[in-house]
Amino acid sequence: xxxxxxxxxxxxxEKSTVGLGNPPVLADPKDTVLSxxxxxxxxxxxxGLDGVDVDLFPGEILAVIGDNGAGxxxxxxxxxxxxxxxxxxxxxxxxxxxxxxxxxxxxxxIETVYQTLAVAPALDISANMFLGRERRxxxxxxxxxxxxxxxxxxxxxxxxxxxxxxxxxxxxxxAVETLSGGQRQAVAVARAATFASxxxxxxxxTAALGVKETGQVLNLIQQIKSKGLPVIxxxxxxxxxxxxxxxxxxxxxxxxxxxxxxxSHTPTEAVAIMTGATTLQKG
Amino acid sequence: MATTVEPxxxxxxxxxxxxxxxxxxxxxxxxxxxxxxxxxxxVLIISIIAFTIINPRFIQPQTIGIILxxxxxxxxxxxxxxxxxxxxxxDLSVGAIAILSSLLMANLAANxxxxxxxxxxxxxxxxxxAGAINGTLVTRVxxxxxxxxxxxxxxxxxxxxLYSGGQQVxxxxxxSILLWAGTPIVIGPFRITMGVIIxxxxxxxxxxxLGQSSWGRHVYAVGDDAEAARLVGIRVDRVxxxxxxxxxxIYGITGxxxxxxxxxxxxxAIVDANLESITAVVIGGTSLFGGxxxxxxxxxGALIVGVFRIGLSLAGVDxxxxxxxxxxxxxVAVSIDQWIRKVKA
Numbered sequence: 001x002x003x004x005x006x007x008x009x010x011x012x013x014e015k016s017t018v019g020l021g022n023p024p025v026l027a028d029p030k031d032t033v034l035s036x037x038x039x040x041x042x043x044x045x046x047x048g049l050d051g052v053d054v055d056l057f058p059g060e061i062l063a064v065i066g067d068n069g070a071g072x073x074x075x076x077x078x079x080x081x082x083x084x085x086x087x088x089x090x091x092x093x094x095x096x097x098x099x100x101x102x103x104x105x106x107x108x109x110i111e112t113v114y115q116t117l118a119v120a121p122a123l124d125i126s127a128n129m130f131l132g133r134e135r136r137x138x139x140x141x142x143x144x145x146x147x148x149x150x151x152x153x154x155x156x157x158x159x160x161x162x163x164x165x166x167x168x169x170x171x172x173x174x175a176v177e178t179l180s181g182g183q184r185q186a187v188a189v190a191r192a193a194t195f196a197s198x199x200x201x202x203x204x205x206t207a208a209l210g211v212k213e214t215g216q217v218l219n220l221i222q223q224i225k226s227k228g229l230p231v232i233x234x235x236x237x238x239x240x241x242x243x244x245x246x247x248x249x250x251x252x253x254x255x256x257x258x259x260x261x262x263x264s265h266t267p268t269e270a271v272a273i274m275t276g277a278t279t280l281q282k283g
Numbered sequence: 284m285a286t287t288v289e290p291x292x293x294x295x296x297x298x299x300x301x302x303x304x305x306x307x308x309x310x311x312x313x314x315x316x317x318x319x320x321x322x323x324x325x326v327l328i329i330s331i332i333a334f335t336i337i338n339p340r341f342i343q344p345q346t347i348g349i350i351l352x353x354x355x356x357x358x359x360x361x362x363x364x365x366x367x368x369x370x371x372x373x374d375l376s377v378g379a380i381a382i383l384s385s386l387l388m389a390n391l392a393a394n395x396x397x398x399x400x401x402x403x404x405x406x407x408x409x410x411x412x413a414g415a416i417n418g419t420l421v422t423r424v425x426x427x428x429x430x431x432x433x434x435x436x437x438x439x440x441x442x443x444x445l446y447s448g449g450q451q452v453x454x455x456x457x458x459s460i461l462l463w464a465g466t467p468i469v470i471g472p473f474r475i476t477m478g479v480i481i482x483x484x485x486x487x488x489x490x491x492x493l494g495q496s497s498w499g500r501h502v503y504a505v506g507d508d509a510e511a512a513r514l515v516g517i518r519v520d521r522v523x524x525x526x527x528x529x530x531x532x533i534y535g536i537t538g539x540x541x542x543x544x545x546x547x548x549x550x551x552a553i554v555d556a557n558l559e560s561i562t563a564v565v566i567g568g569t570s571l572f573g574g575x576x577x578x579x580x581x582x583x584g585a586l587i588v589g590v591f592r593i594g595l596s597l598a599g600v601d602x603x604x605x606x607x608x609x610x611x612x613x614x615v616a617v618s619i620d621q622w623i624r625k626v627k628a
Binding site: 106120132134136175 | 496498501504507510511514517575624626
């Protein structure tokens with residue numbers, strides 16, 4: 001299952017480090033969907049990001065893990081316009097971008113599923129799917145009377161849900177507050193997957209869910225990947241991360257403690273790196 | 284990895300329990316949840332039937348015409364109030380703005396020689412500005428709507444009194460266009476006024492905009508969960524500012540309707556407008572917590588209050604019982620709202 005030696009096979013000297021074999025080489029931003037280089041963000045004396053580099057490659061699921069306060073959220077916010085980094089560069093498809101607001105990132109094709117889901121509970125599924133980018137009817141009804149294309153949006157919302165294999169919700173006119181936690185998550189994920197053209201960010205999508213619903217959401221993440229959209233998954237949950245991700249970016253103390261893969265390391269080692277019990281070999 | 288999420292098949296006792304038949308009460312809860320105007324509609328129909336049984340004169344076209352005329356001003360103000368309450372706000376300055384607008388119109392026309400139509404327009408613009416001031420204080424200064432409108436209630440009332448010198452402007456001093464809303468119209472057996480028609484048109488337009496436009500959806504989303512609305516890219520501050528400004532426009536027009544209704548522009552008119560407009564909105568099923576409610580519900584709510592007023596008086600009951608009944612309806616309406624908000628999947 002693994003190609004690298006486990007701790008038990010290492011010498012005393014090597015035990016404090018877990019080797020990747022090769023030193024981490026930064027990719028050319030032209031080969032990535034998203035790259036962050038030397039990102040720094042401070043809040044007064046508190047260092048949020050301490051010169052972080054990050055890459056997201058086409059078609060991959062990149063997990064970002066880390067302890068509370070390690071800088072996961074700050075990193076994601078700096079990449080998606082929710083925070084403006086003090087220093088450093090962000091590249092989207094090899095071109096440097098300067099997002100000032102989350103809307104800048106959204107209009108560039110980046111969709112974020114927030115932990116709070118950002119759904120309006122009293123509105124129905126279709127209204128939530130198109131919230132903030134409603135479609136008007138064609139002809140004078142839309143251009144003059146500014147009427148919404150409710151029917152068309154409902155149909156498309158249904159198609160988006162069906163495309164992701166979400167079969168438990170059929171009625172797009174159902175208020176979101178009548179849905180279960182997993183179904184609400186599915187609505188938010190389907191919205192992101194429908195409107196994202198570059199990648200999707202999922203912030204702790206399984207934190208509030210039971211085992212069965214967690215499985216369904218992991219399934220959704222795979223579905224997004226299979227459509228060719230890369231995913232950044234922020235999570236605390238090691239089994240989930242190791243089940244779906246291709247690479248794992250470990251945030252620690254505002255920096256990056258290393259990038260590993262589920263094949264190169266075990267969850268226990270990931271936790272050890274995350275908490276600083278061991279460090280990844282540099283160079 | 285499977286490509287579809289399997290439909291849930293119940294296999295534990297708890298899951299089977301969750302799929303049990305809904306009790307009749309739960310079904311009522313679900314129906315009210317998806318169609319919240321049912322309860323005010325039922326209350327209206329039942330009260331009309333009850334009052335007709337008590338006194339058959341109640342159902343006469345003449346009585347209905349009187350109810351519509353009596354209700355028109357509060358219903359109009361309640362349309363603006365509905366917009367504000369949908370965003371989880373409250374507007375205590377409704378009456379003050381309407382009075383300010385009406386006194387401005389009347390005094391400009393009667394004492395400053397401003398042509399009637401221009402005076403009306405200036406009065407309405409004053410309403411818009413007053414609403415915009417409320418909206419600016421709510422969005423830019425970040426004060427709670429209750430405090431903002433409590434403050435502007437005092438300020439606008441004071442301005443209206445200082446400007447008019449506390450004097451009312453009588454029917455004979457005003458050009459007829461200011462009184463136009465009081466023009467009687469006879470539709471079949473019903474005798475109503477232009478004011479009733481103006482209010483109805485405002486209600487239809489606002490109901491259409493709220494239900495059919497993206498602005499309407501954003502108003503609901505902002506009231507439902509402002510943070511979620513912000514995260515999906517809705518400019519929450521802009522929506523709020525526009526809501527208070529449109530409400531001000533409606534109050535300004537209502538100022539004109541009020542002159543037609545009473546035949547005078549008086550600083551002492553519609554003193555209870557604030558609470559009565561909130562009462563109509565709440566009885567109409569709009570949630571004080573924001574995000575749910577309709578203009579139709581509000582119109583029904585205003586009608587219910589009007590029906591109780593006339594119905595109880597025709598029944599020969601002391602007018603204090605109307606206050607009692609309205610108070611009771613408010614409490615029942617908000618309890619129903621609390622209950623249907625707890626609806627489960």
